[in-house]
Amino acid sequence: MKSGVVVFPGSNCDHDVYHVLKHVLGQETTFLWHRDETVKGCELVVLPGGFAYGDYLRAGALAALSPVMAAVKRHAAAGGLVLGICNGFQVLLEAGLLPGAMRRNASLRFCCRDVWLRVERDDLPFTRQLHAGQVLRMPIAHAEGNYEDSSAALDALEAARQVVFRYAAPDGTCPGTAESNPNGSARSIAGICNAAGNVLGMMPHPERCAEEILGNSDGLGLLAGAAQVASRAEALR
């Protein structure tokens, strides 16, 4: 399976994702430039974290209009896998590939720390190596991750089972307090997918916790699932 990592001017987690896909998971991986007009035959496209186009106007707003995003939209419409991490999630929202919008963190601060995530679904390509109810530890690093939509749209999102990850306490409950829900997101939402389940956006960074040497490999299962690696054990061999 061939994976592509999109590089926008201002992306800064592109090499981290590339490293995990290529060197940890052993997948054929390539970079896609924001001006590319195709996804070069990649089956998985990752939009990495960073500050695409300097976050001008709104985080992700200008990146959503770049040539490569037209190709990513076609790829998604054809059922191809798309994973947006942090700024990549913001780009997916601005591009209309996922519903809702991000606002500034409720604390008004850039928030950089580990959080606990509860896995809500394990039937997606991305989450098939995880199990529903599982609690993962992953780092976040963002100023605008406060997920918002109208309450009707949030109800529809829940009803369609599109909430994939929620910010949680270590025991897996979601009290929604500032401690467990670091940015004030509606309903503690940390990651969502589209109705078809082939596009996933999430604020936490699985690529920053995908190797034991980093002290945490909770993010590897998700990336291994996205890259269709049969098992984490296979990935770690």
Place this chain on the structure above:
Amino acid sequence: MKARVTVYPRRDILDPQGKAIRDALGRVGFAGVEEVRAGKSFEIRLGHEDRERAERELGEMCRKLLANTVVEDYTVEIPAPADPASGNPAVSDRSTADRPHGGRP
């Protein structure tokens, strides 16, 4: 033709930035301020003088790029040519503020 577009957080959405600014105003002697909403303003110079077309184009610009209507409202102002008699520039005001919660176009 010149226009001004103002984008601000939707009224039904908490604006943490505006709230922090209101609190800070209290610390410099304006404790009575009830509300502040922090937004963005764009001055746009269009390459033509067709008012109707300008209103249409500016609304489209807001919906497609300048505002994210999931969380933001926008106002478009097109100052009328200054009336030399009164010196009062008339203002055309198109706003989304009275619309129900919108989605992305």
